[in-house]
Amino acid sequence: MKKSHIIGIIIIAVAIGAILSTLYDSSTYADFSEAFSNEGKEYHVVGKLDKDKEMQYNPESNADLFSFWMVDNNGQERHVQLHKAKPQDFERSEQIVLIGKAQGDDFHAREILMKCPSKYNDANGDKFLSPDEMKEIDQEKKRSAAL
Amino acid sequence: MDITYVGERLWAGALGNSFVVIGFTTALLATIAYTLGAKNNDPVWKRIGRIAFHTHGLTIFGIVGMLLFMLTNHMFEYHYVWQHSNSEMPMRYVFSSFWEGQEGSTILWLFWHAVIGNILIFTSGKWEQPVMAVFSSAQVFLLSMLLGIFFFDSRIGSNPFTVLLREHPDFMNLPLFNSPNYMDTLDGSGLNPLLQNYWMTIHPPTLFLGFASTLVPFSYAIAGLWKRNYQEWLKPALPWTFFGIGILGIGILMGGAWAYESLNFGGFWAWDPVENASLVPWLTFVGAGHLMLIQKNKGTSLLWVYILSTLTFFLILYSTFLTKSGVLGETSVHAFTDLGLSGQLVIIFAFYGLLSIGMIIWRAKDMPKKKEDPLWSREFWLFIGSLVLLISSFQITFSTSIPVWNKLFGLDLAPPADPEAHYNKWQLPFAIIIGIIIGFAQYLNYKRTDFKVFIRNVLRDMIFALLLTIGIGLGVGIGNSLYLLMLFSGLYAVIGNLSYLIKVFRGKIPKAGSTIAHIGFGLLLVGALISMGGQKIISQNTTRYDISTIDSTYKNNENILLMLDDTVRMSDYNVIYRGKEKEGIYVYYNVDYLNKNNEKEFTLRPFIQLNDRMGNVAEPSTKHYWNKDIFTHLTYAVIEDRKVQKEEYHEPDEHHINIGDTIYASNAIIILKGIRGISDPEKKASYNLGDQDLLVEGELVVYDFDTEMHVVHPHFAAIGTRAVSFPDVIDKIGLKIDLFEIDPQAEKIGIKVFEAKNKVKDFVIMKASVFPYINVLWVGALVMFFGTIIAIINRIQQQRKS
Numbered sequence: 001m002k003k004s005h006i007i008g009i010i011i012i013a014v015a016i017g018a019i020l021s022t023l024y025d026s027s028t029y030a031d032f033s034e035a036f037s038n039e040g041k042e043y044h045v046v047g048k049l050d051k052d053k054e055m056q057y058n059p060e061s062n063a064d065l066f067s068f069w070m071v072d073n074n075g076q077e078r079h080v081q082l083h084k085a086k087p088q089d090f091e092r093s094e095q096i097v098l099i100g101k102a103q104g105d106d107f108h109a110r111e112i113l114m115k116c117p118s119k120y121n122d123a124n125g126d127k128f129l130s131p132d133e134m135k136e137i138d139q140e141k142k143r144s145a146a147l
Numbered sequence: 148m149d150i151t152y153v154g155e156r157l158w159a160g161a162l163g164n165s166f167v168v169i170g171f172t173t174a175l176l177a178t179i180a181y182t183l184g185a186k187n188n189d190p191v192w193k194r195i196g197r198i199a200f201h202t203h204g205l206t207i208f209g210i211v212g213m214l215l216f217m218l219t220n221h222m223f224e225y226h227y228v229w230q231h232s233n234s235e236m237p238m239r240y241v242f243s244s245f246w247e248g249q250e251g252s253t254i255l256w257l258f259w260h261a262v263i264g265n266i267l268i269f270t271s272g273k274w275e276q277p278v279m280a281v282f283s284s285a286q287v288f289l290l291s292m293l294l295g296i297f298f299f300d301s302r303i304g305s306n307p308f309t310v311l312l313r314e315h316p317d318f319m320n321l322p323l324f325n326s327p328n329y330m331d332t333l334d335g336s337g338l339n340p341l342l343q344n345y346w347m348t349i350h351p352p353t354l355f356l357g358f359a360s361t362l363v364p365f366s367y368a369i370a371g372l373w374k375r376n377y378q379e380w381l382k383p384a385l386p387w388t389f390f391g392i393g394i395l396g397i398g399i400l401m402g403g404a405w406a407y408e409s410l411n412f413g414g415f416w417a418w419d420p421v422e423n424a425s426l427v428p429w430l431t432f433v434g435a436g437h438l439m440l441i442q443k444n445k446g447t448s449l450l451w452v453y454i455l456s457t458l459t460f461f462l463i464l465y466s467t468f469l470t471k472s473g474v475l476g477e478t479s480v481h482a483f484t485d486l487g488l489s490g491q492l493v494i495i496f497a498f499y500g501l502l503s504i505g506m507i508i509w510r511a512k513d514m515p516k517k518k519e520d521p522l523w524s525r526e527f528w529l530f531i532g533s534l535v536l537l538i539s540s541f542q543i544t545f546s547t548s549i550p551v552w553n554k555l556f557g558l559d560l561a562p563p564a565d566p567e568a569h570y571n572k573w574q575l576p577f578a579i580i581i582g583i584i585i586g587f588a589q590y591l592n593y594k595r596t597d598f599k600v601f602i603r604n605v606l607r608d609m610i611f612a613l614l615l616t617i618g619i620g621l622g623v624g625i626g627n628s629l630y631l632l633m634l635f636s637g638l639y640a641v642i643g644n645l646s647y648l649i650k651v652f653r654g655k656i657p658k659a660g661s662t663i664a665h666i667g668f669g670l671l672l673v674g675a676l677i678s679m680g681g682q683k684i685i686s687q688n689t690t691r692y693d694i695s696t697i698d699s700t701y702k703n704n705e706n707i708l709l710m711l712d713d714t715v716r717m718s719d720y721n722v723i724y725r726g727k728e729k730e731g732i733y734v735y736y737n738v739d740y741l742n743k744n745n746e747k748e749f750t751l752r753p754f755i756q757l758n759d760r761m762g763n764v765a766e767p768s769t770k771h772y773w774n775k776d777i778f779t780h781l782t783y784a785v786i787e788d789r790k791v792q793k794e795e796y797h798e799p800d801e802h803h804i805n806i807g808d809t810i811y812a813s814n815a816i817i818i819l820k821g822i823r824g825i826s827d828p829e830k831k832a833s834y835n836l837g838d839q840d841l842l843v844e845g846e847l848v849v850y851d852f853d854t855e856m857h858v859v860h861p862h863f864a865a866i867g868t869r870a871v872s873f874p875d876v877i878d879k880i881g882l883k884i885d886l887f888e889i890d891p892q893a894e895k896i897g898i899k900v901f902e903a904k905n906k907v908k909d910f911v912i913m914k915a916s917v918f919p920y921i922n923v924l925w926v927g928a929l930v931m932f933f934g935t936i937i938a939i940i941n942r943i944q945q946q947r948k949s
Binding site: 002003004007011014015018019021022023025026027028029042044057059060063064084085086087089097099111 | 519522527531534537538541542545546549559560561562563564565568569572573705706707708763782783910912914
């Protein structure tokens with residue numbers, strides 16, 4: 001067998017391995033009912049923050065625990081324990097993606113992605129301000145500059 | 148509506164737009180003329196092509212100039228200017244707003260193409276016509292992204308010059324535009340404050356220069372296939388290729404440095420889809436460059452040269468598609484929003500994809516075939532290295548494209564939950580192989596190698612690298628065996644090339660450009676590995692609550708709570724949060740770092756940018772030492788000041804004491820220093836007292852538990868027979884002290900101490916980590932860049948001589 005054939009076979013094997021590993025590592029998006037019927041398995045769950053229910057964060061006792069209620073895309077609501085510090089601007093989030101697993105009555109998230117008005121492409125960039133609003137912001141800026 | 152608007156400067160847009168139209172037509176003309184002329188090397192077509200491309204270059208400069216002019220003159224009637232700037236923005240950010248948007252970044256790309264194309268016309272000699280034909284076609288496609296015209300109901304391009312704000316579909320119905328004088332009140336929406344940053348000024352142009360330079364080897368490669376001249380194009384294309392590798396590499400690393408400095412993910416590389424999209428073409432570009440070297444010297448890897456050099460340009464287009472089509476959506480922080488041009492982008496890369504594949508297949512039979520290189524030749528291992536780069540880029544592309552697979556096949560896959568682990572698992576082994584090949588390949592001769600000498604050299608370097616690996620591994624504390632292998636591989640790459648530089652080149656720098664570049668690359672691998680592998684999160688959750696009891700995967704004890712003015716132990720430091728300061732749109736949180744003897748070493752000021760458009764953004768602060776960085780960022784902080792309210796005090800404690808006596812409060816020690824009568828009428832008046840009224844000022848010294856001293860002056864007044872007191876407050880520790888009674892008979896002074904109910908002081912939650920030896924990474928990047936430049940200069944000089 002020629003060297004090039006051996007190399008070719010190795011390349012193909014590695015490429016297939018890469019594809020399989022990607023499929024294996026990529027989790028699936030799911031809703032709460034699926035996550036709670038498979039306790040302990042990791043899922044991405046997409047949903048929205050329930051702003052009317054209590055959010056608990058006691059950094060004095062544990063800076064790495066934050067709990068809140070989230071409604072998934074099917075309308076099911078669950079109590080979520082996030083094992084991280086409360087994200088900045090959490091209340092402003094439009095959509096949340098949780099990465100974690102169900103355990104008992106709670107969903108334990110180890111990672112959270114928020115779709116805020118995004119960082120770089122600012123979805124709100126096209127928000128139009130009336131001249132009055134702009135004046136208000138200007139004054140605010142001047143006030144804060146004076147501080 | 149027939150409103151005659153006042154103050155709009157419509158001529159500017161018209162001028163800019165005519166540049167776009169002329170630029171497009173001349174690029175098209177250049178493409179056609181060069182294509183027709185290339186067949187028979189026709190001088191007339193060549194002349195036309197040249198004139199067309201020179202004109203095209205001028206119009207591109209015109210477009211750039213016009214957009215800059217509109218931005219500097221605040222022409223907010225134009226949507227692009229309105230969206231990306233405002234009148235308050237400092238002028239030094241004008242370039243940032245220039246390329247903040249998609250249209251601007253396309254113009255930047257066009258600009259570099261125009262510069263490079265005009266250089267090529269003068270330097271490519273007999274290759275001019277076929278090369279420029281391919282080259283100009285790219286300008287046609289890119290400029291079509293700026294046309295902004297409708298063609299059978301589908302929009303082609305997005306034009307930054309013609310879209311007036313009042314005609315923009317999102318805004319046209321706003322009542323504001325009923326006023327013919329709307330220009331008087333209009334201000335722009337402004338540049339994203341996150342991008343008001345010097346990196347934003349230098350990173351995009353460098354990156355796009357790198358992007359643009361991939362078009363040169365691509366054009367030469369296609370021209371070679373076309374003219375059935377498979378060998379000669381390599382010589383003029385090689386300097387451009389390595390120029391592009393150097394620039395693109397530096398551009399990518401600038402992005403990394405920017406991310407490290409101002410983003411919160413704590414590192415210079417996060418495997419973000421957009422980062423990946425620029426890294427992947429660099430990998431194939433490096434592979435292509437090295438294969439071109441083999442082909443030039445030995446002529447044994449022609450097919451792969453074609454595959455990698457065309458693939459590189461294709462991947463540049465693909466990366467543009469990923470970032471500009473909006474397909475990445477939520478998976479990346481960098482992606483642009485969709486402008487509805489994804490169809491057009493698909494057409495562009497389908498065109499070049501099919502062109503490349505078609506040309507290669509068409510000419511495959513015709514290409515000269517050579518025997519394989521022997522196993523122990525430099526070429527063979529350069530070839531293996533290039534293939535490893537190709538597989539590595541395949542793996543990254545496949546995983547990054549998950550959103551694309553979802554769209555194409557209707558899947559619902561989420562990207563890997565832990566991207567770092569996913570990519571490292573694959574990319575570390577690839578990098579290990581590359582590092583080792585870099586270390587020994589130089590010692591292989593271009594023909595057969597004297598095996599004994601080779602083994603002796605390699606063994607010596609390897610033993611040296613091994614010893615260093617053990618030393619550094621123990622010193623920094625790297626336990627992971629894959630990391631240790633990577634460290635060894637990087638160190639071996641450095642040492643192998645260093646010894647080659649000394650032994651073979653005997654330090655002759657001008658000839659040793661590639662060896663120096665490889666030393667730099669090795670240092671870069673070593674720096675990346677040590678700083679990331681040896682990274683230590685030094686902020687620990689100090690509560691007893693153990694979250695790992697829930698599940699062993701939850702070990703996010705990375706955050707530390709710092710109460711105002713409390714000293715907290717953190718690794719080798721004592722840290723104190725000293726409060727916040729507001730400067731403009733930034734709120735800084737000062738954190739003092741003290742050494743073990745409680746002497747202040749430095750202050751870090753992580754901050755939050757108040758950003759009314761995108762939400763507030765926390766940015767880190769880093770202390771740089773030559774051998775390590777201490778990186779801190781806020782994970783939670785309160786922006787407003789907490790004020791102690793009057794109602795929020797507990798019932799006071801009453802004390803009747805003498806001067807010099809001490810009162811103990813729950814969080815402070817209070818000593819009454821003395822009292823004195825005040826006769827100054829002005830001072831009395833400030834308490835609404837008349838001249839005959841009595842005013843007494845008490846002086847008390849308060850020591851809090853941080854042994855900080857506060858002095859308070861409560862006042863007591865007697866208006867006739869009525870006693871009034873004016874307490875004094877120490878906000879910081881929530882104490883109010885009231886001098887309420889003076890009893891001359893008992894010689895006692897009555898003091899009330901109020902303690903605030905809500906004594907929750909200001910606090911921040913912070914994450915801190917140490918990145919050891921990260922400077923090795925940056926030094927490596929610079930060494931690699933300068934090595935590449937030396938190699939290019941040497942190559943050009945050799946070409947001149949021959």
